[in-house]
Each structure stands twice: as C-alpha cells, then as structure tokens.
Amino acid sequence: MVTGWFAGEGDDFTLLGTRCSACGSVFFPREDSHCRNPGCDSGDLAEIPLSRRGRVWSYTDSRYRPPSPYVTVPELPWEPYTLIAVELAAERIVVLGQAVPGVTVADLAVGAEVEVVPGVLHEDGETIWTTWHWRPTGVTA
C-alpha cells in the first residue's frame, strides 16, 4: 500500500523515516525529495529506523465502519478498532497507528508504553497487506 514506511519482522520490525543530513530533522511518513525545515535548503535525506517504543499521547476508537478507501467486508459485523497516537522520545514526533486487534480503549492510558509490531491491514485471496500496529508493552497476544 505504502512503500518504505516500515521494514523487518518480529522484534526487528520498525517504522522507517528519513533524516536530513544537514539539519537533523526527522520525517515520518518519509520525506525523500527535500527537507521541510524552512531554515534548511538541503535535499539530502537518509532512511532511518524509528524508535520501536514510545508513550501514548492519546487514543480513541472507531465504533462505526469507516468509509472507503478503508477496506472492510460489508457482510461481516463491524468490529471497532483502536487508534493510538504515540510519542517517540528520541525523534520528538507523534505517530498515529491502529492498536493490535483485541486492545481496546479500556486497556490504554495516556503515558503508557507501547511498541510497534507488524500487523495485517487487509487481506484478500491473493495478497496480505502488512501495516504497523501499536501494542502495549507486556502484552504478548
């Protein structure tokens, strides 16, 4: 779906961003053509893995089926998913993502630690689209 936003498997799975070689600004989703710091005119951006763990900035869920282009199976009952916005300390950035299936808002608190893990966005007969999920640390399901 989106290329170059994450890589690796299992404990090596990470989100991928880019960093400006001139000013050190970090970008996610990745910025490859030019640095967006208005005080920097560099176009030299290198791929970097983002921190795997961060703290919950906020969270919510989606109790109603989102519209297309989100892919759902209309014949199946809607299962709400949880969204978590996560602060990564080293990068000083907040990254939004879905929680792993089964984690609800009742399992979360602002400031709690979560880590990034691979997840399935959608699958059909031919393809499985991978994405990133946030999972509270200490949860292994």
Add this chain to the structure above:
Amino acid sequence: MTGEVAVLGAGMHPWGKWGRGFVEYGVAAARAALADAGLEWRDVGSIVGADTVRGGYPGYVAGATFAKALGWQGARVASVYAACASGAQAVAAARAQILAGLADVVLVVGADAAPKGFFRPAGGDRPDDPDWLRFRVLGATNPTYFGLYARRRMAVHGDTVEDFAQVKVKNAALGALNPYARYRKRVSAEEVAASAVVADPLRLLDICATSDGGAALVLSSMEFARRRGVAEPVRIRAVSTVTPTYPNTVLDLPDIATDSAAAVEPADGTFRASIARAAYEEAGVGPEDLSLAEVYDLSTALELQWYEDLALCAEGEGAKLLREGATAPGGRIPVNTSGGLASFGEAVPAQAIAQVCELTWQLRGDAGARQVEHARVGITANQGLFGHGSAVITVR
C-alpha cells in the same frame, strides 16, 4: 491596521438535509444578503465563491457557478478552496479586492450539499494524498481525531465527558432560538450521555453532523457604505489566514504524524493559538475586548480547546470557564450564540461565512432571542485541513 471593510448584507439558506443542489442554497443565501444590503445583484463588482468539492465540476468553480445562476452581469470572479477555512479565505479575498480598490462591492457565497455520514476523500487510488492515506491506512475518520483531542484534554487538563456534554447543552439551547439552524431542539446532558459512542470518549451528540446549507455576505468599501447612507456599518477589521510554523507538534487532520521537534524547537503556543493571535494583532484588539465568539465546535471538546486558543482563559481552564457560565448567554463572553456547528452541522464552504453572518446580526442588535447585549466586537475561529487557519474580527 490594514483598513476596514463594511458588512452591508448577510444572508443564509436554512441548514438541514434538503436533498437539493448546492447552487440553489448559495443563490438563496446570496439573494438574502443582497436584500439585506438593499442592493441589486447588478451593483456587485466582484463575486467570490467558496468551493465545495462534492458538487462535481461546478463546485470547484463556485464563484462563476453562483454568478451564472444569479444571471451573468460581468462581475469580476474568484473561487477559493481551503477545506473548512474556505469561507474565511473567500472573505479574505473579497476584503483584499476592496482594500486594493479593485471593487467597491463584493458578494461572498458559500454553499454545500453534504453527503450523509462520514466525510471521505475523493475516489480513486491516490497514495500521494495525505487525506486519502489516513483513511486507507488507518481508517482515521474526522471523529477519531476529535476523540484523540478529547481524550488528551481529559488526561492533561482533567476535563470530563460531563463537561463536554454541557457544551452541547449550551449550544443546542442557542440553536433552538436560531431560525437558520438545522437542529432547533434543546438537548439535555442525559440525552448526550445516552447517545451512542462514535469515537471514544465522544458520543453522537458530541460531534457535529453533515448538513446542507448556504451563507453569503455583501462587503463594501467604507466609502461606498457612507455614500449609501450607512454611517455605522458592522466592519471587518481583521481576517487571519495563517499557516502553522515548523515544527507543528500537535497531531492534526489529516496527518498520520506530527512534525518532529528533533532539530528545531517548536515556537511558543500552538498553531490554533496563532490563528487568533494574528487576528488580534491585525485588529488591534484583545480577548478582553470581545463581546462574543463563534468557534468551530466540530466536537464539544474542541470548543473548550478554542476557549484557550482564543485566550479567553488560560491553558487548561476551558472547562472551568464553561462551568462558570462565562461562555453562556449572559456570561462574560458568550460563545457560539448561533448554536454553533452543534446546531447547524457542517456545510463546509458555508460555515465560516455563516459565522460572520452571526457576528453581523449580533453587532447590529438583530439577533432576536439570542442577542448578546451591547455587542461591539466579535471573533470567529476555524481551521481547515492541511494547515489552513482562519479568524475574522468584526467591530461596530
């Protein structure tokens, strides 16, 4: 100070789900505004349309679409799109033309026929569009962002869902007094609490609906107003249309992540706060001068955020201001006297214009049962996708 323009006329088409085209709503609002100004369409030298992106091709060329519907008369034309800030940017374009001497009288029109349910991006496979990506990759609808802000306020400031419900109670009571509002029924805190959760912690009655609607303004030079014998018109003194400064560190629609602050320290204050600050500076007034404010209550929790961003109170004290009754009718600074989006729903290109209509009626003393006594200065505040900020200050 950059000079003032006069608001000679304000008009709306009642908001609701009428099932007709946006052009019809816009034309009705335009005719109402012209009648209010005591002017003919032929007196208008320029028309600025706020675009809808859901009306097909004519929606993207709203200025000319409204001009054709009103009857071609050769006016200068412009069309503006800035998501929820479209209406305010249309006002900004009209004002700039007047102050530059390009036109004496400008008609500003915004109207929409909104779809049912969630707003969604345009169709097709478009992974280069951030708005498309947040839906496709995350299923992140507008209410989920409102839910994130609400939960963050609860964690940081101690707001409660009961506080949020009281915003709805206040705005619904005002909407019940406004003949242009879609919802004209008072709502109780119990009814908010009994409505379904849409995006935790927000419920259906915490979140504004999508609506059809239209709003229009007739703006003129101060000299033209004087020639027409309007000695003391409502005047627009400031229009803020600022963008954020890098790094923008508050997660916002439609972004999947914030800017990183790793290399550059963020400026003092948030983007939303900078929207109002720019308007105050341009108008030469401060929050203490305000008689009322119209803010984008896309959710109840977001209205509390605007209290702080408009500097009506200190950071974190929005809920306290509400509980004190300061933002209710009769309070120190009534907010959303029109009933707000809670009572109108979203008709995107019309709503920032509708906010200025409400200020106009209030400052003239024409707001009927919802009139704020001795209203002299009002502010509107809103924000559009992709970093569009807008605020309008009117005085009398």
